[in-house]
Amino acid sequence: MKILFATSEAHPLIKTGGLADVSGSLPNAYAHLKQKVRLIMPAYGDVMEKLDHVKEVADLTVGACDRQLHARILKAKVAGIDVPVWLVDIPELFKRSGNPYMAADGEDWWDNGERFGVFAKVVAEVAMNRAGLDWQPDWVHANDWQTGLVPALLSEEVAPPRTLFTIHNMAYAGLFPKSLFDSLWLPWHWWGLQGVEFHGHLSMLKAGIVMADWVSTVSPSYAREITFPEYAYGLEGVLLQREREGRLLGILNGIDTTVWNPATDPLIKRHYSVEKGRVAAKKVNKAAMLDFWDLPKDVLESEAPVIGLVGRLVAQKGIDLVLEVLPELLEQTDARFVIVGSGERHFEYALNELAHHYPDRVMVYIGYSEKLAHRVEAGADLFLMPSRFEPCGLNQLYSLAYGTLPVVHATGGLADTVVNATDENLAEGKATGFVFFDPSRHALKSTLMHALYLYGRKRTWQKLQKTAMQQDYSWEKSAQKYLQLFQSVPE
Structure with missing residues (x-):
């Protein structure tokens, strides 16, 4: 044809x-x-x-x-x-x-x-x-x-x-x-x-x-x-x-699996696959990602979860919701946040202000870096995509491939590709991430708190990672x- x-x-x-x-x-x-x-x-x-x-x-x-x-x-x-x-x-x-x-x-x-x-x-x-x-x-x-x-x-x-x-x-x-x-x-x-x-x-x-x-x-x-x-x-x-x-x-x-593949990706510190080296390699990749910001050694070696976001800093992508919940999450959890992107000036300013007040907890890069985007996918534990609408989305697919569990709003391609970590889906071995159904600060925060709770249950978390990485979203x-x-x- x-x-x-x-x-x-x-x-x-x-x-x-x-x-x-x-x-x-x-x-x-x-x-x-x-x-x-x-x-x-x-x-x-x-x-x-x-x-x-x-x-x-x-x-x-x-x-x-x-x-x-x-x-x-x-x-x-x-x-x-x-x-x-x-x-x-x-x-x-x-x-x-x-x-x-x-x-x-x-x-x-x-x-x-x-x-x-x-x-x-x-x-x-x-x-x-x-x-x-x-x-x-x-x-x-x-x-x-x-x-x-x-x-x-x-x-x-x-x-x-x-x-x-x-x-x-x-x-x-x-x-x-x-x-x-x-x-x-x-x-x-x-x-x-x-x-x-x-x-x-x-x-x-x-x-x-x-x-x-x-x-x-x-x-x-x-x-x-x-x-x-x-x-x-x-x-x-x-x-x-x-x-x-x-x-x-x-x-x-x-997704192009010749470009986005943790087993072969030339832009990440250590390669891994669903079968081999996933847990140890993600620790190494997390430290390499955080080292971009010249953070202290105790931060690089910390077991605290890291939540990544790479995307346009505009309301469609839900960055305003992220900014609403960030202060509470910084006070109530030990999570760190890595945010890479550019967009509306007031969102960029607000993120830079948080990074200034929490230099070891909020890491921000205004702009786009292909290398950093790959390192976030390989090094973060969770990946945020709270878009109000998303025709397909690609970053959640990259995140699945890298075992970096996506947190998404149930819209468009996000709803089609991420299986929510409910008790039933976990029991059936189908869960691949976390889904919230109302584009509100409350829904986003409660979903993130649930994800961070499961992060503390290592066997459950590793099973989630494995299921996510086994999904086939090749072209x-x-x-x-x-x-x-x-x-x-x-x-």
Whole structure:
């Protein structure tokens, strides 16, 4: 089967979030399952600087906003991506340094609508084998609003490839004024409540939802949640329609086990596996993690539990709940906290203040460090993810793999991947972490207190760790579910 995977970012070329992790791993998993895959994405300035050898394989003219632009398609081999990568090179739109969506001042590029509208047009030309590549896919797998117009454009074609549109986060709708719709010369009959219009604006996310053959999200629970108003951002009507048609499904993301694997991870102090060295190695890794902050020897050798958090410091991720319960937990327990991330300034300030007042108990790193993220997963005892919503989440999957028991709010992919340590689940050997069901300080605190109680019961704790590490959330497992969909749809 031929699959064209369309995305706006892919690790290791460029990354702003989880979409890049998916785009760098899922095509590989397709290929490992003997599918013929091509990944297509924009040729951003920062991407081109990372590549030594690119080859022009096609060029075409494409309609933009009241103008025609020349697009080159470049082929690259990328270390870490096992499939050919096609880069859409339009210097007027993509030859810019830094973030693919935002300028240096933190504001969206003023022409994002044109940039990704034109990118979608090029992807559609490639998918219809009109770009001179002599290759036509059976399926186009488009991702998030930046590729939302791809299924829409292909819906106008005669005998197009089938399309799957994956929603990674409903919070980003790709909203643009009607003037963009007009200047891109999109089909007039798309404009309306049953088409791409959303409160007088063009929604590229809605275009993908309404016009793709199939719609998926990155976890089964998130697929259900987005049919309710509190998660759908006004699009619950069209999502309910796709659900009624049987065209909305959720498939969990996986993790790259060549990168996130405690038995081989080059960024951690001591390797371990579910079968060998887990208990001793995690003690060594805990000390190595804490040593980043130059803490005293008695702290490095302490048996006290360490609770880690790596993520964006924003309300969606529940950092405000963490800040509410931290002072009480510091007074009532011997737990230490390691927090790595960046986000809203007032959250950063509050965490730094706690770190100042409790230098041996609260360790904070504002920013992101890949090495430190790996060391937290290997060295912490518990991992906090109190997100108010989480389409899939990856850190809880990393935590399971590293035997660092996750504490999560029951939403989206967190609810789908962590089995709560109730007495019944413990007795049946199914528990893998700790789940709270109300995004409140009280629920978070009581769940953490329960987790810390079980931390003191070493045999129970080690059994929990072992069960967590035995879970299989590899990308091959996820890719097989996508292929089951592709293969179940008659030609």
